[in-house]
Amino acid sequence: MEIDAILGDELLEEVLRRLHPHSFFPSSTDDVSLVSKRWLRLYRSSKSRLDLSLSPENCTAPSLSSFLSHFPHLSFLHIVISTVGGCGGDAISAFPDQILHSISLSCTKLTTLYLDHATVSLSPLLSLSNSCPHLTRLSISLSTSVSLHWLRFFRSLQTLSVCFKFVPGESKHLDDDASGGKYFDAELKLENLTMLYIRRGGYGFDWLWRSCKNLKKLQLVRCQGIGDDTSVSSFVNCFKGLQEVELQRCGFVVLEILSKVLVNCTSLNSLLIFNMASSYGLLHQFITHSRCSLQQLDLCLPHDLINYHLSAVADRFRGLLSLRLTLCHLVTGEGLRTMVLAMTNELQELALIDCKVEPGLLTILGQRFRNLRKLDLSYNGKLVDDEFIALLASCNCLRELRVRECEGLTNASVISMFKSCKQL
Template sequence: MDNMLCDELLEEIFQRLPPSPSYSLSVSLVSKRWLYLYRNCTTSLSLRLTPHNSTIPSFSSLLSHYPSLLSLSLLLSSEPAATAAAFSDLLLLAVSTFCSKLHNLRFLAGPVSLSSLNSLSSTCIHLTSLCINLSRPILFTWVMKFPALKELSVFVCSGEGLLREIEFAWEYGSWENEDFDAELGLENLCLSGIRADDWGLSWLWRSCKRLKKLQLRNCGGVGDGGSFSSFVRCLQGLEEVELRTCRSIVDGVLLKLAKNCNSLSSLLVYDGGSREGLLRFISQCRCNLQKLDLRLPLDLNNEHLSAVALNFRGLLSIRLQSCCLVTGEGLKALGVAMSSGLEELALINCDVVEREPGLLATLGQNLRQLRKLDLSFNEMLFDKEFISMLASCNDILDLRLRGCKGLTNAAMVSMFKSCKSLKNVDIMHCCGIEAEAVELFVLNSPQLRRMQVEESKLSDVARTWASTKFIEVIV
């Protein structure tokens, strides 16, 4: 049989295999021919390395066996900054040498130098997505050397060898270029660890005129001096904004968004901000917001929910996590206002679900258009409350109950009886749900395509039926 299959046909088969280590191991053990063909057609690879002198030759040799790589993810075990920086440059040089076809590179192997990025730009000309670590001082003019780049993620760390970076910046005229605006093609930008005294950001903000998505994580500023005024220039066309752990700048960013961005459709704010700043944004924003995701344990209350219900009538998705000050009154008012359009509701680790009996039943009666429901990590959610909500929400496609320890087998029976269209279910860490109920659920869910559950709760019958019905089971 092996001789009857030509190389092209085998490669086509290998490309259709699921991206699982077990499949790749099985294929590589058949024969040297299969191993060679599998590597030759592999387009995606993820590696985790430990800094060592012998690693570089081995890494280079490994990459030489994967000529078709389009996506590479590389993670380096934590090491002292000086060691990681020097090692990272050698790794990136190997990537530049052997992976010229790359479209996506996730290189979290320590801070990289400007010289190594310059080498990467000369060979990997097709890069559309890049994720890297940078040391201070931060320069971004090197982005101009990647004309195809659409997505950029930068994690800023306090690295060593700053003098070398400064010398390189002068040599290549990077500082002089700071005075001139560019027309970068970036559409998605993620920055982590930016401080208020970081220079070099002003040029980036002025040059990002096509941004659609902006993510700021653990940032204490958007750059020094005039960076905030330049920051406003990239907001006009934004559609998605994520602000994670950026307490010192959240209010300022939200105010600028409310005044300068009319195209915003999705907003995520985690762990930061003030009640007044968030309320001011909700009240002043005139964009057609469709998705709102908030994790603000002590900064979100019913006043904010009332403002959302009043100003964001077109909302399709609202996700709340660990919001301790929200009560049933606020959620019920929101449910009434959004009754005709809300498609996704998430109340993750929200104790209001446990505090107020009947809340979920009321929400279910109002939100009959729900397609996605996430009640994860509500440990004291019991069958009665959950089942009463499902009785009204019959069209749910995606249901997540991870960590709901109070649910039992009765909840599973209600799920396949009330929600005939379920396609995706997460019941990981639900202690009260047993293997018998999981088996019954698999047998009686005709549309199910994906299920997350512990391996110990999968009987042989459930496994067989899941395979027969092409259900992806994640354990």
């Protein structure tokens, strides 16, 4: 206790701050709060990150505001909202808005906010923009009837994730804020944008695409479209500096997006396509005619990718550093072999997940890609020890290695990992 008396608040707070979040024993950092009320106060004051699970049954807006006020330096807040009976529909629907209002009152230094499993409305978002001017990352869910014009009030926002939830019977007319009138293009600072569940013909995206002139990464997940007819024509406005595109389970809209990227985007260096509808030749056209210099390509196309696509990839994208192929059932072992032989030896990451990795391919991989840093051969039951051990001896720069469900490998392969892969 004499040492405790000697340590001033600022010094003790700095000590507590250095204990987390990268402590080897995270639970021990929580134990310091049990020493005394002073340590509890300083421990809370030292925390910059908080993860909470809340529901109307265990939390009210005043109690949350009071709780958050004990964390004056909070910059990262992740809240998962759950509902487990006991509350009426009105209480449940109003709860996320109450949470946002509480955050606005207590977390003025916030830079990152993730709010999961809850739909918020316009008013608390406007309050949040006024109270948290330093917010750079935001993840929320919105009703499809809420417009996106509130984004112009978040002047520091760089990363945004929005999950759209359709409510049966809701109006197609978008909510407006108090300013009224026509909205003009804004110069949003958004660099990373993730959109989930955009409906075909959805309203309100025209303004967003016209205002995203600094976008570097675009991720679309389970989207049926990119907006109404006006939005489609404005979509190319965000392509000028676009570097990464991820399209996950977006069906036929992938074809529309790929065709626009092919014509309008020259800065793309990373492309991920997961489970698209049949490309009707557009994928091959994109590969062979793209003006982009792709460095990362990630494809999960069980029903569309075939051998001649891989040959085109090896021929067209000579600067490829990362290639990930998943569930490419129509690609044969010979197709993989031809692709590997045609590629340059600069590849640093390779994934052949649940592909036809047949005998002899690993030997070629080891000879061809001695600079590999990451390798994923998961779900390939035909892998055997001899070839795999020879591969490890050649690729001794590996830092990440995944062989999940490779049932043909035994303890001999595990021992070889330790002997050959010193940087693993």
